[in-house]
Amino acid sequence: MNQASGRLSSVRRDWRERDVRVLIAALVVAVATVATIALFASHLQRTLVSSASAFLAADRQLESENGQPIPQAWRDKATERGLEVARMVEFSTMVYGNDNFQLVAVKAVSEGYPLRGEIEYQASADSPREMRSAGPGHGDVWLNPRLLRLLDVTIGDSIEVGNLELTVSGLLIREPDGGFSMSALAPKIMMNAADVAATGVLQVGSRVEYVNLFAGEEAALDDFYAEVKPDFSPSHEWKSVDDGEALSGSLQRARRFLLLGGSLAVLLASVAVAVAARQYAVGQRDTVALLKTLGVRGQRIGRLYLSRLMIWGVAGTLAGVVIALPAFWGLASLTARLLERPVDYSIDWFALTPALVTALVSMMAFAYPPLQRLRSVPAMRVLRSEPGESGTGIVRDGLIALIAIFGLIWLYAGELGLVLSLLGGLAALLAVLALLGWAMVLLLRRVVGGGNAWRLALVGLYRHRKASLSQIAVFSMTLMLAATLLLIRSSLLDDWQAQLPDDAPNHFLINIAPDAVDDVEQFLAKNDLAKEAIYPMVRGRLTELNNEPVKQAVSKDREVRALNRELNLTWMNSLPADNTIVSGEWFEPGQTEGVSIESQLADRMGVKVGDVLGFTIGSQKIEQPVTSIRTVQWDSMRPNFYLAFPEGGGLTGLPATWITSFYLGEDQKLLLNDFTREFPTVSVLEVDHIIDRIREIVVQVTQAIEAILIMILAAAVVVMAAVVSATLQDRQREGALLRTLGGRQSLLVRSTMLEFALLGFFAGLLGVVAAEVAVWALQYRMFQGEFQWHFRIVATLPLISAAVLSVFGYWQLQPVLKVSPMLLLRRLE
Structure with missing residues (x-):
C-alpha cells in the first residue's frame, strides 16, 4: 500500500515538473497527429477505392476478347468463395428505329449489374435524373439521349436489334464503368444479357467482348x-x-501525398519527443546525483526512470488517441460535406498501428536514451559541478535516433525515394548548420557587451552558442518539415489541379479517317470547339525486345499487361507539353529512326535507351531502337501514347486513323448529333465522368493535406516551446543579475526578443532552403513535375519564424519581469 502510494505521489511530483508536462504534451501531439492522419488516410483510401471501384462496376473485371464466353465453371468457383458475380457482353451493331439506322455500341448486362456504383438514368428527356442499382429488364432497352433524335424515336417506341424488337423504356445517361476505352463507341445502348441470343447478332467470328x-x-x-x-x-x-x-495515376498520386504528409508528421513527432526528453534528463542530473549519495544504485535509478517513462508513454498515447478520434470524425464530416456524400464514421482500428508504433519508438529510441544515461551521473555532482554525460553517449543516442527515424518513415511510407529525399534534406541542413556554427563563433566572439539591445543580443548568442546552435538546428528541422508540406500544398497540388482546368478536354474523337482530318478540324473550328493536337494512330503489338520474344525477355516476375494486347502507336514531330524526357533525347528534325517509350512501361519491361523493340502490325514487322524514355500524364485527358515514332519513321506507309480530344460544355451536347450525322464513321468517346472523379480525388487529397498541415504546425509549436525552455534557468539567472545591476526591463525585453528573432530568422532561412531541396527531389522522383522556386515563401517564412520566436522569448522572460530579482536568484540557486 505504501509502495503504491509512493508511486502515486511520485507521479504527482512528476506532473508538477514543467519538463515532464512538455514531454507528455509532445507525445500527445505526436500520437494525436499520426493517429488522426492514419485514420483519415485509411478513411480516404477506402473512399477513393470504393469510389474508383465504380469505374469497373465491380472490384475486379475479367475480360475475354477472343469471342468466346468465359466458362461458367469459373463463375461457380467465384461464388463458392463468397464473391458476387455479374456478366456483361459488349459488341457493336446497327439498330433500326422509325425507318432510321444507326451504328451503336451495345452493353448487355446480367442481373446484379452493377456490383459497385450505380447507373445514372432518366425515365424521359424531361424527367429528373436518378440513380439505379440494376439494368434494364427483359425486352427493354435504354438509349443514349442522342439516339432519340438520331433514330427519331421516343420513350415507349420500339427499336430492332438484329432479329429482336426491344422497347425503349428509359435513357442511359451514364454507366459506372463507362471508362476510357478505345473500343467504347458512342452512342451506347444498354439491354439485358438474357436477350442477346434472341438478337442473332453474334455469330462465329463476331467482334465481341465478354466480361465477368x-x-x-x-x-x-x-x-x-x-x-x-x-x-x-x-x-x-x-x-x-x-x-x-488516367484514374490509377490519380489514385497513386493521392496515396503518395498522404504518405508524404504522414511521414512528415512522424518525423516531427520524433523531434518533439526527443527534445522534451533531453530537456527533462538534463534537469534530473542533480536529483540523480543526490540519490547516489543516499546509496541508490544506478540499476535501480534506471528502472525508476523506465517505469516513469512507461507511465508517461501510456498516458500520452491514450490522450493522443482520445484527441485523434474527434479530429478524424471532424475531417470525415468536412470531406463528406464538400463532396455531398453521407458521412462514413467507421474506424479501421488497424490504422492506429502507426501511431502506437510511433509512440513506442519515440519513447524508447528518443526519450529513454538520455534518461538511461542518468545512471552514469557521478555522485560528486552534488558537491561540484560536473557535466554528467559524455560525448560518446550523445553520439550513440544520435545513431539510435537516426536509425529509428529511418525505420519509422520506412514503416509508414514504404517508399525508399520518400525516405531518402527527407533524410537527404535533413543531412544537407545539418551540414550547413555545422558551417554556420563555425562562422557564428568566429564572428560573435569579437562582439563586446554594452548597454545596447543589439549588442546584448549578439553577446547572448555567443554566450549560449551551444544552446543557440542546437536551437537553430531543431527550429530549422521543424520549419523544414512544415515548409515542405506547405510547399507541397502550394506547388504540387496546385500543379495537379492545373492539369484539369474547367475547360479540360472531356470528349475524344477516334477512328478519324485520313481524308476526314481536315473536315473534322473545320467542324470543330466552326463551332468554336478548342481541340488538342490531332495524332495518327496505328494499332500494333510489341513482340520483341533485343531480337528475343518479349515475353521471354521480360522477367516472369513482372506482369506487363501491355504485352497482352494491341497498343496505340503514333508518330509526332514535337514532344507534347505534358511529357518530360527522363532518359535519352527527343527526335531531331529529319530523324527517321528510333522510338520513344513511356517511362512506367520501360521500368516494368526493364527497357533502357539503346534497346531494340520489335513490333508486329498486321502482317508486317518493324524494329526500332529506343532513343528516349518519357513520362506521360495520363490524367491530363489529352491523347497520350505508350510509344511514339518520328514522322517518316517506322510507321511510314502503314494504315492509320487519327485521334484528338476537345472540350464540350453540357449545354452543347446536341452538337454531337450533328457531328455524328456528318461523320458517321468517327467514334465519339465521352470522358467527362472520369474528369469529375479525378477532380473529386483532388478535392479529397487537398483537404487532407490542409488538415495535416494544421496538425504539423501545432506539433511544430510544441517543439519550439520545448526547445525555447531548454535555457530557461540560465536566462532567468542572467536576467535577474541584469536587473540587480540596474538594467531596465525594456532593455532586457528588447535584447532577449532580438536574440530569439535572430535565431528564428536564421532557422527559418535554413529550414525553407532545405525544404526547397526536399521538394525538388520529391517533385522529380515521386511526382514527375517541374520544379520552380517559391520566392514568396522563401522571403516570408524567415520573417514569420523570427516574429514567432521573439514572442517565445518574451514569454520566457515573464518569471524575470514578475518576480523580485533577489527572490528569483535564491530560487534558482
Whole structure:
C-alpha cells in the first residue's frame, strides 16, 4: 500500500515538473497527429477505392476478347468463395428505329449489374435524373439521349436489334464503368444479357467482348485469381482499379501525398519527443546525483526512470488517441460535406498501428536514451559541478535516433525515394548548420557587451552558442518539415489541379479517317470547339525486345499487361507539353529512326535507351531502337501514347486513323448529333465522368493535406516551446543579475526578443532552403513535375519564424519581469 502510494505521489511530483508536462504534451501531439492522419488516410483510401471501384462496376473485371464466353465453371468457383458475380457482353451493331439506322455500341448486362456504383438514368428527356442499382429488364432497352433524335424515336417506341424488337423504356445517361476505352463507341445502348441470343447478332467470328464482374473481400478475390489464372489464354485480362492509366495515376498520386504528409508528421513527432526528453534528463542530473549519495544504485535509478517513462508513454498515447478520434470524425464530416456524400464514421482500428508504433519508438529510441544515461551521473555532482554525460553517449543516442527515424518513415511510407529525399534534406541542413556554427563563433566572439539591445543580443548568442546552435538546428528541422508540406500544398497540388482546368478536354474523337482530318478540324473550328493536337494512330503489338520474344525477355516476375494486347502507336514531330524526357533525347528534325517509350512501361519491361523493340502490325514487322524514355500524364485527358515514332519513321506507309480530344460544355451536347450525322464513321468517346472523379480525388487529397498541415504546425509549436525552455534557468539567472545591476526591463525585453528573432530568422532561412531541396527531389522522383522556386515563401517564412520566436522569448522572460530579482536568484540557486 505504501509502495503504491509512493508511486502515486511520485507521479504527482512528476506532473508538477514543467519538463515532464512538455514531454507528455509532445507525445500527445505526436500520437494525436499520426493517429488522426492514419485514420483519415485509411478513411480516404477506402473512399477513393470504393469510389474508383465504380469505374469497373465491380472490384475486379475479367475480360475475354477472343469471342468466346468465359466458362461458367469459373463463375461457380467465384461464388463458392463468397464473391458476387455479374456478366456483361459488349459488341457493336446497327439498330433500326422509325425507318432510321444507326451504328451503336451495345452493353448487355446480367442481373446484379452493377456490383459497385450505380447507373445514372432518366425515365424521359424531361424527367429528373436518378440513380439505379440494376439494368434494364427483359425486352427493354435504354438509349443514349442522342439516339432519340438520331433514330427519331421516343420513350415507349420500339427499336430492332438484329432479329429482336426491344422497347425503349428509359435513357442511359451514364454507366459506372463507362471508362476510357478505345473500343467504347458512342452512342451506347444498354439491354439485358438474357436477350442477346434472341438478337442473332453474334455469330462465329463476331467482334465481341465478354466480361465477368466480381466483388468481395480482397483475400477472396486474390485466391480466386490465383486459382483460375493458370487456365487463362492470352486474350483473358484481369483488371483492377489500378489498371486504368488516367484514374490509377490519380489514385497513386493521392496515396503518395498522404504518405508524404504522414511521414512528415512522424518525423516531427520524433523531434518533439526527443527534445522534451533531453530537456527533462538534463534537469534530473542533480536529483540523480543526490540519490547516489543516499546509496541508490544506478540499476535501480534506471528502472525508476523506465517505469516513469512507461507511465508517461501510456498516458500520452491514450490522450493522443482520445484527441485523434474527434479530429478524424471532424475531417470525415468536412470531406463528406464538400463532396455531398453521407458521412462514413467507421474506424479501421488497424490504422492506429502507426501511431502506437510511433509512440513506442519515440519513447524508447528518443526519450529513454538520455534518461538511461542518468545512471552514469557521478555522485560528486552534488558537491561540484560536473557535466554528467559524455560525448560518446550523445553520439550513440544520435545513431539510435537516426536509425529509428529511418525505420519509422520506412514503416509508414514504404517508399525508399520518400525516405531518402527527407533524410537527404535533413543531412544537407545539418551540414550547413555545422558551417554556420563555425562562422557564428568566429564572428560573435569579437562582439563586446554594452548597454545596447543589439549588442546584448549578439553577446547572448555567443554566450549560449551551444544552446543557440542546437536551437537553430531543431527550429530549422521543424520549419523544414512544415515548409515542405506547405510547399507541397502550394506547388504540387496546385500543379495537379492545373492539369484539369474547367475547360479540360472531356470528349475524344477516334477512328478519324485520313481524308476526314481536315473536315473534322473545320467542324470543330466552326463551332468554336478548342481541340488538342490531332495524332495518327496505328494499332500494333510489341513482340520483341533485343531480337528475343518479349515475353521471354521480360522477367516472369513482372506482369506487363501491355504485352497482352494491341497498343496505340503514333508518330509526332514535337514532344507534347505534358511529357518530360527522363532518359535519352527527343527526335531531331529529319530523324527517321528510333522510338520513344513511356517511362512506367520501360521500368516494368526493364527497357533502357539503346534497346531494340520489335513490333508486329498486321502482317508486317518493324524494329526500332529506343532513343528516349518519357513520362506521360495520363490524367491530363489529352491523347497520350505508350510509344511514339518520328514522322517518316517506322510507321511510314502503314494504315492509320487519327485521334484528338476537345472540350464540350453540357449545354452543347446536341452538337454531337450533328457531328455524328456528318461523320458517321468517327467514334465519339465521352470522358467527362472520369474528369469529375479525378477532380473529386483532388478535392479529397487537398483537404487532407490542409488538415495535416494544421496538425504539423501545432506539433511544430510544441517543439519550439520545448526547445525555447531548454535555457530557461540560465536566462532567468542572467536576467535577474541584469536587473540587480540596474538594467531596465525594456532593455532586457528588447535584447532577449532580438536574440530569439535572430535565431528564428536564421532557422527559418535554413529550414525553407532545405525544404526547397526536399521538394525538388520529391517533385522529380515521386511526382514527375517541374520544379520552380517559391520566392514568396522563401522571403516570408524567415520573417514569420523570427516574429514567432521573439514572442517565445518574451514569454520566457515573464518569471524575470514578475518576480523580485533577489527572490528569483535564491530560487534558482
